[in-house]
Structures are given as C-alpha cells and as structure tokens.
Amino acid sequence: MTILHADSALLPEGWARDVRVEITPSGHIGHIATDAAPGTAMRVATLLPAPANVHSHAFQRAMAGLSETRGPQGRDSFWTWRQLMFRFLDQLTVEDIRAITAMVQMEMLEAGYAASGEFHYLHHQPGGTPYDNLAETAVAICEAAQMTGIGLTLLPVHYQFGGVDQRPLAPGQIRFGTTPDQFLKLLEASQKAAAPLPADTAIGVAPHSLRAVAPDTLREIAKTAQGPVHMHLAEQVPEVDEVEAAYGARPVTWMLENCTPDARWCLIHCTQMTPEETQLLAATGAVAGLCPITEASLGDGIFDGARWLESGGRIGVGSDSNIRIALSEELRQLEYSQRLRDRGRAILAKPGGSTGRRLFDAVCAGGAQAVARNSGRIATGALADLIALDGSAPDLAGRSEDQVLDTWVFARDDRLVSDVWSAGRHMVQQGRHKQHEAISAAFGKTLARLSSAI
Numbered sequence: 001m002t003i004l005h006a007d008s009a010l011l012p013e014g015w016a017r018d019v020r021v022e023i024t025p026s027g028h029i030g031h032i033a034t035d036a037a038p039g040t041a042m043r044v045a046t047l048l049p050a051p052a053n054v055h056s057h058a059f060q061r062a063m064a065g066l067s068e069t070r071g072p073q074g075r076d077s078f079w080t081w082r083q084l085m086f087r088f089l090d091q092l093t094v095e096d097i098r099a100i101t102a103m104v105q106m107e108m109l110e111a112g113y114a115a116s117g118e119f120h121y122l123h124h125q126p127g128g129t130p131y132d133n134l135a136e137t138a139v140a141i142c143e144a145a146q147m148t149g150i151g152l153t154l155l156p157v158h159y160q161f162g163g164v165d166q167r168p169l170a171p172g173q174i175r176f177g178t179t180p181d182q183f184l185k186l187l188e189a190s191q192k193a194a195a196p197l198p199a200d201t202a203i204g205v206a207p208h209s210l211r212a213v214a215p216d217t218l219r220e221i222a223k224t225a226q227g228p229v230h231m232h233l234a235e236q237v238p239e240v241d242e243v244e245a246a247y248g249a250r251p252v253t254w255m256l257e258n259c260t261p262d263a264r265w266c267l268i269h270c271t272q273m274t275p276e277e278t279q280l281l282a283a284t285g286a287v288a289g290l291c292p293i294t295e296a297s298l299g300d301g302i303f304d305g306a307r308w309l310e311s312g313g314r315i316g317v318g319s320d321s322n323i324r325i326a327l328s329e330e331l332r333q334l335e336y337s338q339r340l341r342d343r344g345r346a347i348l349a350k351p352g353g354s355t356g357r358r359l360f361d362a363v364c365a366g367g368a369q370a371v372a373r374n375s376g377r378i379a380t381g382a383l384a385d386l387i388a389l390d391g392s393a394p395d396l397a398g399r400s401e402d403q404v405l406d407t408w409v410f411a412r413d414d415r416l417v418s419d420v421w422s423a424g425r426h427m428v429q430q431g432r433h434k435q436h437e438a439i440s441a442a443f444g445k446t447l448a449r450l451s452s453a454i
Helices: 056-064 078-089 092-109 136-148 179-196 217-225 237-247 251-258 276-280 292-297 307-312 326-342 355-370 402-410 436-453
Strands: 002-011 014-023 029-033 042-049 052-056 116-119 151-158 230-232 266-268 289-292 316-319 386-389 417-422 425-429
Touching: 002 217, 052 092, 052 266, 052 289, 052 316, 052 355, 056 078, 056 092, 056 179, 056 436, 092 116, 092 136, 092 425, 092 436, 116 136, 136 151, 136 179, 151 179, 179 217, 217 230, 230 251, 237 251, 251 276, 276 307, 289 355, 292 326, 292 355, 292 436, 307 316, 316 326, 316 355, 326 355, 326 402
Parallel strands: 002 042, 052 116, 116 151, 230 266, 266 289, 289 316
Antiparallel strands: 002 014, 014 029, 042 386, 386 417, 417 425
16 A cells, blocks of 8 residues: 655645555555654655546657648648648657657646547558557557556547548548447457456547448447447537538537437537537537647637636546647646736636636546546545655745645646646656656657658
C-alpha cells in the first residue's frame, strides 16, 4: 500500500490540511484522514484529483508544426488543414502509430492527465485495405498504454461516408472507413485488444459525426452502446450548413430531436450553437468535450462556456490534434476565449469565486463522466488518479488553496506538475515520466522518418 501525506489537498468537500491518503494495491483510494501526522508517508505539497483527457487523435501529434504555412491561394481553414492531415496519415505504419501514441500519452501524464479518451479512427492500411486483424492499430494504441501506464478509454470510430449526402469516402479518408457490420467486428476486436490492459481500462463507441454516419446507424449505435458514446458535433460553419440543408435542422437541434443524448454522451467541440441549443443540450446531462487549443488552431470558433455552465452543463477538456498537450493551457484558453468575446474578466467563475477552481472542478467531474472512469475526486473508493504540484516552485510561495490553482492555470504552466498517479500507478516523478527517455527517442526516430517522407 502507498501512503501519501499532503500539506494541502482538494477533497470533494473543499480544501483540507495535512491530508493522509492511502492507495490500495488495486489502485483505488483507501482511507483518507485530515489533520494527520506525516509519519513515513511520501510527502507532497498540494494534492489534486487528476482529470481525464476526453478527446485525442494521437497520430496527429506527429504533424504538429507542419500546418502553419499559408497556402498559395484563398483562405486557409479547417478544411485545408484536413487535406494536409490526409496526406500525412498515408505514411503511417502500425509501428509509427505505437511510437506516436506512447509519446502523446506520456505528455498527457506529464501535463497532469491521468487518463485518455482515444477517439480512434485510423483503422486500415494505406490504400484502405483492412489489416488481417481489424483492430491492428487499436492493438498499437493499447500497447502504448501498457508502456505509459495511462488510463485508457478506447473509442473505436465508425466513419462510413464523406458527407451528409452519403458520398463515398475520399482517397484521404479510406483508412477510416467502416460499414456498420465492419464496425461491430472492429468493436469486438478492439475489446480483445484492450483485454490485457489493467482493470481501469474502458471501451466506448464513437460515431464520427453527422457528416460521416447515417442517421439510422447513429441511432442504432446509441441504442446498443454499452459504454460512453463520443461524437463530433457542430464544429464548423460549413458543417452546420451542410447538415441543415440535408436534414432541415442545425446539427444540435437535429440531435436533440432524433437521438436524445444523455449522460453517456460526450459531444465534441459544439462551437456552433445558438443560445437556445446551448441551453437545451446542457440540460441533457451530456458532456461537452472541449479542445480549446485545437479549436483555436483550426479556427473552429468559441464555445459558449458562460451560457453552458449557467445552464448546468458539464464539460471536459481534450487535446484533440495534440498540437500542444497542456492541461493548464486548455483551461486558460477556454477562459480567455470567453474574455475576448465578452470583453470581461473571470467570465467562467462563480460570483466571488476562483476561475481556476471553477474550471478545474468542472473538468475533473465531466472528464470522469465522459470516459466512464471512477475518478475525478479524492474520495474513498475512487481510482487513485492524482496530481502533486511542486511546492518548491517560487511562483507558489505564499499561495494557498484556490490561489494555487489560479497561479497554475493563469500564471504558470504544467511544469508545476511534479507527480502523477493513474489508478495508483506512479508514472510521473519529479516532473518526468518513468520511461521519458525511451519513449522520446522512439518518437524522434519516427518523426525523422515521417518528415523525410512527406
């Protein structure tokens, strides 16, 4: 049994001093005591629950930095970026996917995430031919998770069409494609791929979007899903226009009328919603999976966070394209986008409250819900997904409780993260993952080969 002693810890009922936390051999939190003596326990300054990263396309990490040159004609956008992504993924082997995913998961852990929701749609060989094992690339993702120790919620994606008109997939998309029958086989094979992983591993489903999945198939997947259901929704204006032209309703309105999302759902981005749609979708209990760094990078738009939270909505954050894997920066970008739009400050804070605390509490709870993980809180029986912040950092001198969170989110960065546990697995120590050198070296070799190939 591992025993921690925190000078200060954020418990469900609030901040507490001199907190003793026991981590059981199963990776759960056992007994918790406050006003406790340190004894022989491992001492940390500030102990926090560790959130889950709700949305990742791991392979895109290797193209970070390659899409910042403006094209020769017209205006660059999400759609021009997507063409580069299609060309890039044609070069990826299973071995590449394993190395890139391990790097992503390691960086997530070092940033303070204890778990990852991998929205996995790169299924087939270049050219679109399925591997002999339909879940071959899912195996690579699971092997990466075995190496990094991150908690994994694997979300196999169904992606059948190139648009709402059900046109065939374009050449760049054919590595994604599944028919409904293939998707069921893929899901079964993915469950087998994940079987060797620890007991905190979860499996969900991910119908990609209203553009890529037929309405009847979407409803069937939602009805039969045994785990969480993730889907991109209302990310781009052209997507909204395409869905409205075909279905006679905007994407969020169509979902509310035809799919009845609930607490099992995590709807990604939702940057294009009307005020009424925002309030109605928030009331369903679904999590909005927000990726503020990627949304800014791709010019998606600004999520209406103030209205969503005021309506009781739940949020999680994800790193999506993995152009930057930075937990504190995702929260800062989310709040700052609201400030720029509304020309105010502390937009997402409750009256008289801390902005960092409001955001951190929200993404811990919403992230755990989105990836179907018993985590997001320091409580007996929950998984020991924990973050320790570096108490020796000069920026934290004289700071306590919510001021620590505000300093981390708005004044510093994830270098304040000293230790991270995922289901009790102590994977980050003194700011570095236990396998940092080996994982980084393998990624560097992969990146060098890919850079010369595209």
